[in-house]
Amino acid sequence: MNLLESLLTGLDEARRHWGQTVLSLLGLVLGTGSIVTVLALFGGQTAITEQFLSEVGGRGTIIVYDRESSARPRARELASKRLTFRDAQYLRDRATTLTAVSPGWSEELPYRAGDVSFDGEVVGTVPDYMVINDITPMIGRYLSDLDVRHQARVAVLGWKYADSLFGRAGDALGQIVSLGGKSYTVVGVLEREEFYFAAWEDNALEYRNERAYIPISTAIAQHSATDRLDFLTLKARPSAGGAAAQAQVKSLLYARHGVEDFDIRMSGQGAGDDSGQFLLLFNFIFLVVGIVSLVTGGIVIANILLASVVERVREFGTRMALGATAGAIFAQVLAEVLVVTIMGGLLGLGLGAALTGVVAHFMQMPAVVSPFIATVSLTTALTVGLVAGLFPALRASRLAPVEALRYA
Amino acid sequence: MLIEARGLAKTYRLGQVDVQALRGVDVDVGAGEYIAITGPSGSGKSTLMHILGCLDTPSTGSYRLDGEDVGSLSGKRLAHVRNRKVGFVFQTFNLMPRLTVEENVALPLKYRGGVPRGERRARALALLERLGLGDRIGHRPDELSGGERQRVAIARALVGTPAILMADEPTGNLDSRAGAEVLATFAELHAAGHTIVLVTHDPGVAGRAQRVIQMSDGRVV
Numbered sequence: 001m002n003l004l005e006s007l008l009t010g011l012d013e014a015r016r017h018w019g020q021t022v023l024s025l026l027g028l029v030l031g032t033g034s035i036v037t038v039l040a041l042f043g044g045q046t047a048i049t050e051q052f053l054s055e056v057g058g059r060g061t062i063i064v065y066d067r068e069s070s071a072r073p074r075a076r077e078l079a080s081k082r083l084t085f086r087d088a089q090y091l092r093d094r095a096t097t098l099t100a101v102s103p104g105w106s107e108e109l110p111y112r113a114g115d116v117s118f119d120g121e122v123v124g125t126v127p128d129y130m131v132i133n134d135i136t137p138m139i140g141r142y143l144s145d146l147d148v149r150h151q152a153r154v155a156v157l158g159w160k161y162a163d164s165l166f167g168r169a170g171d172a173l174g175q176i177v178s179l180g181g182k183s184y185t186v187v188g189v190l191e192r193e194e195f196y197f198a199a200w201e202d203n204a205l206e207y208r209n210e211r212a213y214i215p216i217s218t219a220i221a222q223h224s225a226t227d228r229l230d231f232l233t234l235k236a237r238p239s240a241g242g243a244a245a246q247a248q249v250k251s252l253l254y255a256r257h258g259v260e261d262f263d264i265r266m267s268g269q270g271a272g273d274d275s276g277q278f279l280l281l282f283n284f285i286f287l288v289v290g291i292v293s294l295v296t297g298g299i300v301i302a303n304i305l306l307a308s309v310v311e312r313v314r315e316f317g318t319r320m321a322l323g324a325t326a327g328a329i330f331a332q333v334l335a336e337v338l339v340v341t342i343m344g345g346l347l348g349l350g351l352g353a354a355l356t357g358v359v360a361h362f363m364q365m366p367a368v369v370s371p372f373i374a375t376v377s378l379t380t381a382l383t384v385g386l387v388a389g390l391f392p393a394l395r396a397s398r399l400a401p402v403e404a405l406r407y408a
Numbered sequence: 409m410l411i412e413a414r415g416l417a418k419t420y421r422l423g424q425v426d427v428q429a430l431r432g433v434d435v436d437v438g439a440g441e442y443i444a445i446t447g448p449s450g451s452g453k454s455t456l457m458h459i460l461g462c463l464d465t466p467s468t469g470s471y472r473l474d475g476e477d478v479g480s481l482s483g484k485r486l487a488h489v490r491n492r493k494v495g496f497v498f499q500t501f502n503l504m505p506r507l508t509v510e511e512n513v514a515l516p517l518k519y520r521g522g523v524p525r526g527e528r529r530a531r532a533l534a535l536l537e538r539l540g541l542g543d544r545i546g547h548r549p550d551e552l553s554g555g556e557r558q559r560v561a562i563a564r565a566l567v568g569t570p571a572i573l574m575a576d577e578p579t580g581n582l583d584s585r586a587g588a589e590v591l592a593t594f595a596e597l598h599a600a601g602h603t604i605v606l607v608t609h610d611p612g613v614a615g616r617a618q619r620v621i622q623m624s625d626g627r628v629v
Contacts (some may be wrong), residue, residue, distance in 0.1 A: 005518060005521075009518075013506075016506040119460070233592065306609075314500075314502065315500075318498070318502040319515070319519070320463075320487065320490070321461070321463055321490060321496045321498075321502075321518055322491065322493020322496070322515055322516045322519055322564070323487055323488065323490050323492070323519040323520060323568070324487060324519045325484050325487040325488075325489075325519075326483055326484070327484070328519060354465070400464070401463040401464070401490075402458045402463045402464040405463065405498075405502075
């Protein structure tokens, strides 16, 4: 009997032992289904994070924050000039891994236009900031180099503030707004920015709609006693990579300050943290369920096969008496396992895809079962099945015919 | 000689005790003979038959089957010998319950390899016709009577045109009428030139054979 025929015999046996086959299938189906779902949701989450990153300017954006002073600062810390405009200049000259450096100043100031007034964030910065953060004006323009050079009293408003102050965002252009008691001409209004990590989450980009941008030079001259900055926004050279750029910036600034009085963050870090953690837990639970189900499935398969081998030892003895070789018996048992495993894997894939669809629909998350996920989960199921089936198959094929025939 | 066995001995180990099932047996069987091996239970008749049928190997002694020394063959070669030279009939029929009568009969040809499906089918059908089971080919074993099942088993044993047909208590699980039918079948096969070796403890069954080998306590008496 050749291999193909042994395999066909096994296939036939799997069909004829339908009840057993279905039982062994269940564990595999559930296990594979869970793994598919986890991978798909995880993939969806990764995709959405990636999408958010590109929304805020893409990978490779590095932000250096001025760190709060220590409660009891040491001499070194006191000696540091902290984050200043000169640091920005220094990085622009020395940091070979960066393509753009944008100094930033930020403060909570009172806004007023006509009889509308509230407190909100005002950001002092330079034109590069717009490029780094992928900011687009809806009407008017963004800050220019000329504004910075002349300390111009101009402001670019976020969509929501423009809307709140002037009734309609489109009406803000050319109007005068008072920021911290100083008058500014509105030269641009930014596009409304929106991004939702999940249906129940708030707009992750709302903070961008709730601020005004003014030239950094104006901000320091009008609203600050020192030239201290609150943050630097940097863009890593794509060829250098974010990590390398981060390391270089850190060492350059440390050399200048003599103390680490700043924090460095990569874009994406911290963005949507809450939802990220929730999803991570979610994925973890699914993954554990998947692995447990698969292992259980494997044990069930091994168990059923072992039981059916005991049940069928005399049948194997008869087959051997008729001329079946050990190899033929082995192939037959293994084929039964393969059939069960492949069917279980495929059904599990189907279940996983359905589950993914349901979860993605109700939780409004992007999740797709990619060919990669299908391959990984099928391979896992197949491996579990084979490992579980190998032992019973070996045991069956090692029996001596006369022992098998006498088996009670 | 079809079968030439000299000094066959078989020792089993049962826990701490060695059991000598065969204590030096010489057997010769010529082509076309009809032989009954008989004796009380524990006399070693089944062990002898298993060794002659290549289901078991002797502890010592030599055994030539159809000119081939089978005492020293590997498991795979033995499977091959069982498939081509020996046809087995069991007391409990040992049919595959989930296969049809025709599939059961064709099974040895499937294990032989190289026999096309059409030929396997044709040979199975021809034998079933000859044994009067032509109207049962699509049935499952549990739809047949005991006598019919045993005749299906005989057809399965013969399908590979073996040199020798071996039967272990072939009437042991049958009522007297079905037993008589099966014995009649053996008589016909013998008349047609088949070599038959059967094991039985029933003197009536043994009496139908040409020659009786009487066993007792692991020896031929």
